[in-house]
Amino acid sequence: MSFIAWIVLGLVAGFIASKIVNNSGEGFFLDIVLGVIGAVVGGYLFQTFGMAGVSGVNLYSILVAVVGAIVLVGEHKSTLSFVFGVLAVIAATSNVVGGFLITDRMLKMFKSSRPTKP
Numbered sequence: 520m521s522f523i524a525w526i527v528l529g530l531v532a533g534f535i536a537s538k539i540v541n542n543s544g545e546g547f548f549l550d551i552v553l554g555v556i557g558a559v560v561g562g563y564l565f566q567t568f569g570m571a572g573v574s575g576v577n578l579y580s581i582l583v584a585v586v587g588a589i590v591l592v593g594e595h596k597s598t599l600s601f602v603f604g605v606l607a608v609i610a611a612t613s614n615v616v617g618g619f620l621i622t623d624r625m626l627k628m629f630k631s632s633r634p635t636k637p
Contacts, residue, residue, distance in 0.1 A: 524576045529554030532584030539585070539599070540592045553588050561587025564603075567610040 530547070533554030537543065561583040562572030573580040590603045 525555055525558070526551055528558060528573070528576050528580060528584055532557055532581050532588055535581070536585050536588030536592055540589060553592060554584050557586075557588025557591055558584035559587065560590055561585070563587075564590070564607055564610065567614065 529551040531554065533550030533552070536553060536557060537550060558573045558580070564587060565583050566572050571579070573583050586603060589599055590607060
């Protein structure tokens with residue numbers, strides 16, 4: 520995506536996320552920063568769950584960026600941000616545990632079954 524597209528996506532997603540969580544916009548520049556960082560976080564979360572991340576300035580990419588921005592802006596009062604945060608922790612934990620299990624399985628595959636001679 521081009522630089523202008525990231526700015527437009529960030530502005531729209533940041534404004535929507537701040538309206539959902541705080542019932543007010545955060546300001547022009549802060550909404551852009553919030554939306555762009557939210558797009559990166561949301562893209563990572565969506566890819567963790569097996570879906571596509573940000574792919575351009577379209578409705579799906581705005582949804583991904585809004586979800587990521589809600590996770591960033593989420594206050595302790597917001598149930599939606601708490602749910603997204605819990606899902607992110609669960610996804611990260613399953614990623615770490617799955618990586619350990621796969622690594623352990625691969626190490627066992629290369630381990631020799633013959634006894635070693637002293």
